[in-house]
Amino acid sequence: MxxxxxxxxxxxxxxxxxxxxxxxxxxxxxxxxxxxxxxxxxxxxxxxxxxxxxxxxxxxxxxxxxxxxxxxxxxxxxxxxxxxxxxxxxxxxxxxxxxxxxxxxxxxxxxxxxxxxxxxxxxxxxxxxxxxxxxxxxxxxxxxxxxxxxxxxxxxxxxxxxxxxxxxxxxxxxxxxxxTSTPPPRPPAAGSEVESDVALIKTYPDMPPSLLTTVTDLGAQGVVLEGTGAGNVPVELFGAIMELSQMNIPVVVASRAHTTGIGMTERLGAIGACGLSAQKARLALMVALGSGGGVKSARRYFESLA
Structure with missing residues (x-):
């Protein structure tokens, strides 16, 4: 050995x-x-x-x-x-x-x-x-x-x-x-390529939606938002989340408390982080986008992590 x-x-x-x-x-x-x-x-x-x-x-x-x-x-x-x-x-x-x-x-x-x-x-x-x-x-x-x-x-x-x-x-x-416990399920097989340009933003009350569009205007191919315990984010961001999703730029919402829900943002096109911390959700999104595919590819990847 x-x-x-x-x-x-x-x-x-x-x-x-x-x-x-x-x-x-x-x-x-x-x-x-x-x-x-x-x-x-x-x-x-x-x-x-x-x-x-x-x-x-x-x-x-x-x-x-x-x-x-x-x-x-x-x-x-x-x-x-x-x-x-x-x-x-x-x-x-x-x-x-x-x-x-x-x-x-x-x-x-x-x-x-x-x-x-x-x-x-x-x-x-x-x-x-x-x-x-x-x-x-x-x-x-x-x-x-x-x-x-x-x-x-x-x-x-x-x-x-x-x-x-x-x-x-x-x-x-x-x-x-x-x-003393069972290891977590293995993630899906992935290639060695990743999309490194993924932004991570912690949300806060009255957060301007321009923060989301600014990072994507600068080249980010995906965004991870850290929301509250239930996975909610300020309502001011709803329009930007929908807009980015329609532009095929995935928005993943993680909870600061590692819960799996993402509140009302799911109906806007956001993707749940499956209990991952925001930092780790960013890495998972980088891997998910490594082979291209945008929102659909990212959603399928995170669903496989559940």
Whole structure:
């Protein structure tokens, strides 16, 4: 069995005056559960990550499992946008049967108690475990396993992520994976191409509809709106949503509370985000539009995620 470790730097690799390589991190994590091939990939800090970098990582995960026949892939990533890159990798992985694990650190190697080495050791153990093969991308932090579809960092002071309102996928205990819930259904097969020009807008009272038309005038091929708990958006936006839908520019409405409804906007042509956060709905829309097709293609894709 051979695993691939893709190291992107960021907090997990930060020393006082240098950055640890992927090989350095592997040595700090202790004896791996299988042979590991290491690749270092240059990336921006995760708080400033680019779509180009996220796509490069997601595509490398896909090819590593499908073409290079690695049994599993571990990606070290900054925690600020880890959940998003992991979900994009999940969407592009298709039916790949290998383990896909993203990990990182809240405390650098220069800290009194760095968490990176233990997180990497747990991530490698997870990627090598048959229990997660075919389960899609998994986020591994602090010994906890979260499906990439549900993982979210909600409190940096707690040094952890959550799957709420869904259950956590499992834990890593003494180097062994213990799944405590069923992985989410796999997304539909997708090509490696995506439409990166998709806008994300958080709605607010009295929001002018010109914000929607401005982003599409600037080239956005789709728009994700984050609405209220029930998925509603201000009535001022109704006309713009209908207009964009008629122009074959999909408008996806996500709920800030991860509910599946989209209120009255469905009859205007809007598409529900199927409980995805607004950030992840944007990634799903990018993938949905990768092969073209506009509103019809996007609607069919999101319906398949339900």
């Amino acid at each position: 051979t695993l691939l470790l893709v190291a992107t730097g960021d907090t997990i690799a930060h020393r006082t005056s240098s950055v640890a390589s992927g090989r350095d991190l592997l040595e700090l994590a202790g004896p791996p559960p299988a042979r590991v091939v290491v690749e270092d990939m240059l990336a921006e800090p995760s708080w400033d990550t680019s779509t180009t970098t996220q796509l490069a990582l997601a595509r490398r995960v896909r090819t590593a499992l499908a073409d290079d026949e690695f049994a599993g892939v571990v990606v070290t990533h900054g925690v600020d946008s880890l959940e998003e890159t992991a979900f994009l990798a999940d969407l592009l992985a298709g039916p790949a049967r290998g383990g896909i694990v993203f990990t990182g650190a809240f405390h650098s190697l220069a800290a009194a108690s760095p968490d990176g080495p233990a997180n990497l050791a747990a991530a490698l153990a997870t990627a090598a475990d048959p229990a997660v093969r075919g389960a899609g991308a998994v986020v591994c932090l602090a010994g906890e396993l979260h499906a990439a579809r549900y993982a979210a960092m909600v409190d940096t002071r707690a040094d952890r992520v959550t799957s709420a309102p869904q259950p956590m996928l499992g834990r890593v205990v003494e180097g062994r994976v213990r799944l």
